[in-house]
Amino acid sequence: MTSIAFIGLGHMGAPMAANLVKSGVMVKVFDLVPEAMKSLTDVGALAAKSACGAASGADVVITMLPAGKHVRALYLGEGSSDKGLLDVLAAGTLLIDCSTIDAQSAKHVAEVAASKGFEFVDAPVSGGTAGAAAGTLTFICGGSDSGFEQASKVLSHMGANILHAGGPGAGQxxxxxxxxxxxxxxxxxxxxxxxxxxxxxxxxxxxxxxxxxxxxxxxxxxxxxxxxxxxxxxxxxxxxxxxxxxxxxxxxxxxxxxxxxxxxxxxxxxxxxxxxxxxxxxxxxxxxxxxxxxxxxxxx
Ligand code: NAD
The missing domain is CATH 1.10.1040.10 (N-(1-d-carboxylethyl)-l-norvaline Dehydrogenase; domain 2)
Structure with missing residues (x-):
């Protein structure tokens, strides 16, 4: 069974992660605000104590964070006392960032990820909280053809339209x-x-x-x-x-x-x-x- 780490459980992330749980995959979640994990553990997700704890051993990592600085901090460790996920995860883990961030940050993280043997796909969404709850989001993806193909299978549990805009950063x-x-x-x-x-x-x-x-x-x-x-x-x-x-x-x-x-x-x-x-x-x-x-x- 595919195991997925979902990091960032705000207005959008929580309902998106809940749809993944409903689809039958194993989901481990983390948010800096512990209460944000409650609605997910109630429906069967496992709560981790850190982002790294959620992501270690997962086949796929999905992030839904506020802005570029949060994404760079999490994946690269930039401006953070913790190591970046790219320094601790096993190469080959599929990384999907659904946050809306600047294309430069998305491209930079994708480049570092590729140099360490990871596929990184930027996949910002359209459809709002209603689309997130209904599982009808539009995902607008940037990344390689193989990254997009792999990501599409996972994203289809949360969205109705999965589109490939082009290479890294193109989704943003x-x-x-x-x-x-x-x-x-x-x-x-x-x-x-x-x-x-x-x-x-x-x-x-x-x-x-x-x-x-x-x-x-x-x-x-x-x-x-x-x-x-x-x-x-x-x-x-x-x-x-x-x-x-x-x-x-x-x-x-x-x-x-x-x-x-x-x-x-x-x-x-x-x-x-x-x-x-x-x-x-x-x-x-x-x-x-x-x-x-x-x-x-x-x-x-
Ligand atoms: P939100 O502020 O409700 O949620 C963000 C969550 O990320 C918070 O729960 C926060 O605690 C968590 N977080 C921040 N840093 C973290 C870290 N290092 N580790 C773990 N958790 C961390 O925001 P949202 O409305 O869910 O939006 C998320 C992204 O989606 C944004 O980029 C936004 O622009 C985009 N978006 C939002 C909507 C919408 O209607 N809300 C629609 C489309 C796209």
């Missing part, structure tokens, strides 16, 4: 391109809806019109930012749950760093980052990213 680049586009669509949809409301239109009617017209997009179809237009979305629940503004700010920062590296022209992404930073600074950091709608609806 594709992920931040997607999130930059999503942020722009969310902002533009919000301002359009509010302008319609200001002119006396019903936002439900306007949404239906735009959905089947040339302005149709994912936010109108699945995630309307105007309260009470759609059921079961964060805007109809006080913007609770979903994808936090702080995480969107992080992803937009990554997209702007990436744009600088290649001198790419991303004016809409730059503006979207500024608007989301401003929104976070007004105390909205932990609310869902569709709450950007209030920047337009609350103007007096």
């Amino acid at each position: 680049v594709a992920k931040i391109c997607n999130n930059m586009l999503l942020s722009v669509l969310m902002i533009a949809t919000s301002e359009s809806l509010q302008m319609g409301i200001d002119h006396g239109l019903d936002p439900k009617v306007l949404s239906e019109i735009m959905k089947v017209s040339s302005g149709g997009n994912w936010t109108l179809d699945k995630y309307n930012p105007c309260p009470d237009v759609m059921e079961s979305v964060p805007s109809s629940n006080g913007y609770q749950g979903g994808f936090m503004v702080d995480l969107m700010v992080k992803d937009l920062g990554l997209s702007q760093e990436a744009a600088l590296l290649t001198n790419s022209c991303t004016p809409m992404g730059a503006l979207a980052r500024s608007l989301y930073v401003n929104h976070a600074r007004q105390g909205n950091g932990t609310r869902d990213f569709s709450s950007i709608f209030e920047q337009f609806s609350n103007i007096q």
